[in-house]
Amino acid sequence: MQANSIWDAWDSLRGGDRNLFNELHKFYENTKIWVPSNPRGAERLPPRIVESESDFYLRRLWGLPHQDLSIKPRYLITFTVGYEQSDNIDAAVKKFSENFTIVLFHYDGRVSEWDKFEWSKKAIHISTRKQSKWWYAKRFLHPDIVAPYDYIFIWDEDLGMEHFDAEEYLKIVKKHGLEISQPGLDRSSDFTWEMTRKKDGGEVHREAKEKDDWCSDPPRPPCAAFVEIMAPVFSRDAYRCVWYMIQNDLIHGWGIDFALRKCVDEPAHEKIGIVDTQWVIHQSVPSLGNQGQAEDGKEPWVGVRERCHREWSMFKERMANAEKDYFQAAN
Incomplete structure (x- = not known):
């Protein structure tokens, strides 16, 4: 009956109450609006109807909108998974x-099998085969979509978290004013940079000693103002900047970690750090790498790693050229 009533009312509007229909039609046709301060593409809309931001909150197909949510998660965690x-x-x-919205990016196309986990039924699942987490982030984690979340975790799938608690982690992040951070890596982990290894004796560290030719004064990556791309955590404002820096065609993200300092206020090494009292184990499982294409007898991950190195070089060159062009134009 309710559905029929809706259609009956619509039929009445279209036919039985022709005058009302004509008045509405005239209103929408003749009202001219142009608001330059609206988001791009929405200049013709009245500002009060513009919803420039969205979220990943699940909505019901019935009831009233204000009844949909018993809780609005404040944080977002994404994993790129097989x-x-x-x-x-x-x-x-x-x-x-439950303060976290969970998003899984599936690179192997196997989605329905995750229903064996009760939590999975409330997670957001996005599936595209053989893509990286930065490919997903550029396309599905636009800053206006993740705007409701205070912090955004963009993490790999091969992290051991026996010694990690997300709520405690964020308490430390807020206490120390970190805009970009990551948990320290257990010393048994596979690691590249000394900066990301867990240190004893404090809650966070912001600097570390690397090879002599890497460190300088003032401190810079990878000795300070540096986290790796395996498990970064961004504040809302920092992520908005990072999203614009992510290159559309460079999908592995190598090199971005050296440029993250550009997305926080100076001195950057005070806003970027490693949390030592909540740490993880990097297991280095090459699941995504094995999705590559084998060539010339090489293992699939070899070709993936070669592209990673090429992308790092390309990103560095692009950033250097962009900054050079900017400063030349400014002067």
């Missing part, structure tokens, strides 16, 4: 409270 790592992700997700 089903072979499902047990590890199950253990990881349990470290995040």
